[in-house]
Amino acid sequence: DAKTTQPTSMDCAEGRAANLPCNHSTISGNEYVYWYRQIHSQGPQYIIHGLKNNETNEMASLIITEDRKSSTLILPHATLRDTAVYYCIVRVGAGSYQLTFGKGTKLSVIP
């Protein structure tokens, strides 16, 4: 699976959009971009994933650049409960059983 690079930490004001970047310059054509988050003392939680097109669900939006070498997770209206470590992972779809987590981005939502 391709390697990802994320900033160590970010702050966001409550109610504002949180934009979390991820670089995955070695991504292959059949690799998906997945985002998970981990709130303190809990297991990781799936957020969203995508291949080429931008995706949106009830939790977030995922913007993937045209060359697929980077992506941005957008939390449109961050709340204090969004404070967590966010992990960007690239992997082949159903055939790959492993998730390779990096250290992620620690997002702190500030009141």
Add this chain to the structure above:
Amino acid sequence: DTGVSQDPRHKITKRGQNVTFRCDPISEHNRLYWYRQTLGQGPEFLTYFQNEAQLEKSRLLSDRFSAERPKGSFSTLEIQRTEQGDSAMYLCASSLLAPAGSYGYTFGSGTRLTVV
């Protein structure tokens, strides 16, 4: 069935003792995974099952570790002769074997092991 359940949530044991953790996945999920997470790091893959078959083990899974999923439902992870380096959060996750681009895994809340 509201998610992946892990038991116990916390375990403190003395070095050299054996410990066993249990994971109950989402009932219709045929894949089950074990991960380990140490402080400040992301989770690391240990092993996974498809139904009752253990199909892959990480090099992190030493001979002291054994995992089972006897009937393709719940799973247990046993650590024999625990060492202080085994102190970590042990996470279980489950998923469906589905076409490419399927949804992500569902993780449990983990078992935090402290070896003293």
